Amino acid sequence: MSIDLSVALGPLVLKNPVLVASGTFGYGLEYAELMDVSALGAVIVKTITPRPRPGNPAPRIWETSGGMLNSIGLANVGVDAFIAEKLPQVRQLGTAIIVNIAGATVEEYWEVVEKLDPHSGFDAYEINVSCPNVKDEGMAFGASCPVTAQIVSGIRKRTNRPIIPKLTPNVTSVAEVARACADAGADALSLINTLVGMAVDVRTRKPRIATVTGGYSGPPIKPIALAKLHEVRKAVSLPLIGIGGISTADDALEFIITGASAVEVGTANYVQPDSAIQIISGLRKYCETHGLSRMQDLVGTLDTGAR
Ligand SMILES: Cc1cc2nc3c(=O)[nH]c(=O)nc-3n(C[C@H](O)[C@H](O)[C@H](O)COP(=O)(O)O)c2cc1C
Numbered sequence: 001m002s003i004d005l006s007v008a009l010g011p012l013v014l015k016n017p018v019l020v021a022s023g024t025f026g027y028g029l030e031y032a033e034l035m036d037v038s039a040l041g042a043v044i045v046k047t048i049t050p051r052p053r054p055g056n057p058a059p060r061i062w063e064t065s066g067g068m069l070n071s072i073g074l075a076n077v078g079v080d081a082f083i084a085e086k087l088p089q090v091r092q093l094g095t096a097i098i099v100n101i102a103g104a105t106v107e108e109y110w111e112v113v114e115k116l117d118p119h120s121g122f123d124a125y126e127i128n129v130s131c132p133n134v135k136d137e138g139m140a141f142g143a144s145c146p147v148t149a150q151i152v153s154g155i156r157k158r159t160n161r162p163i164i165p166k167l168t169p170n171v172t173s174v175a176e177v178a179r180a181c182a183d184a185g186a187d188a189l190s191l192i193n194t195l196v197g198m199a200v201d202v203r204t205r206k207p208r209i210a211t212v213t214g215g216y217s218g219p220p221i222k223p224i225a226l227a228k229l230h231e232v233r234k235a236v237s238l239p240l241i242g243i244g245g246i247s248t249a250d251d252a253l254e255f256i257i258t259g260a261s262a263v264e265v266g267t268a269n270y271v272q273p274d275s276a277i278q279i280i281s282g283l284r285k286y287c288e289t290h291g292l293s294r295m296q297d298l299v300g301t302l303d304t305g306a307r
Pocket residue numbers: 021022023024046047068070072074100128166192193194215216217218219221243244245246264265266267268
């Protein structure tokens with residue numbers, strides 16, 4: 001049986017629904033020696049900012065029971081070096097490329113897009129609104145509907161490429177932020193970014209992470225991510241990309257059935273670098289077993305009726 005795994009995220013059509021999450025797969029180039037990166041639905045590169053960032057002081061990673069904390073602080077080469085040194089190689093990876101971007105001010109987001117947009121070799125923007133807003137005492141941009149809308153509508157004016165805001169779960173109502181993004185011209189949404197977490201070394205009484213709190217990711221966040229996806233699915237009609245604790249095909253299927261048109265694999269890349277490739281073959285097997293010729297037909301088929 002021939003199975004069509006392709007998915008449409010608004011105007012962005014991908015060969016399959018399994019992507020690798022920003023910050024967990026470098027610029028894609030680092031993994032090309034280990035696996036067939038071209039088999040992925042898309043590579044989402046590390047967040048790019050207007051200027052290079054060395055990132056936060058160490059320690060910036062801590063493994064918890066079941067998941068991990070990180071406070072990398074958006075270490076990246078900056079948009080100019082990305083265009084000059086990374087993009088020429090990234091565009092050879094043989095699959096769709098989504099560039100994840102961020103800034104310390106609303107204008108910095110627009111600046112990254114203005115610099116990147118004239119260049120070929122990538123297909124869409126993922127907008128990381130989970131980073132702290134320097135003008136607003138460190139509150140994440142994505143915690144404010146008007147600020148998120150301002151970022152997205154300003155990007156909409158500067159590009160015809162698909163725009164995918166990446167939502168933070170660290171808000172009271174993720175559905176309201178999703179609605180603000182939809183109204184501002186987003187083409188799809190991805191969720192969730194990491195949850196705020198913390199761990200303490202009881203011998204030294206020091207936090208395990210130099211910045212005290214960090215982003216919590218990995219298998220334990222999956223139930224939270226699924227609930228947020230379910231909430232957003234009810235609020236907007238945009239295509240959704242599910243993220244959070246996905247390490248197996250069954251994990252990915254939970255998100256797809258709940259309403260994700262595609263998924264991103266993050267922390268699992270550190271455990272098993274080719275997790276995403278294994279998930280793709282698991283999805284194909286599921287379709288075969290369940291007589292599905294098109295992966296897309298499974299999206300949002302969650303049965304919440306009587307048991
Ligand atoms: C070490 C590390 C670095 C990350 N860096 C970024 C980043 O630069 N930009 C971003 O949007 N998300 C970043 N994330 C968040 C992931 O893309 C993803 O949203 C999150 O980890 C939840 O998925 P997971 O449980 O599958 O890891 C990072 C996550 C980790 C673990």
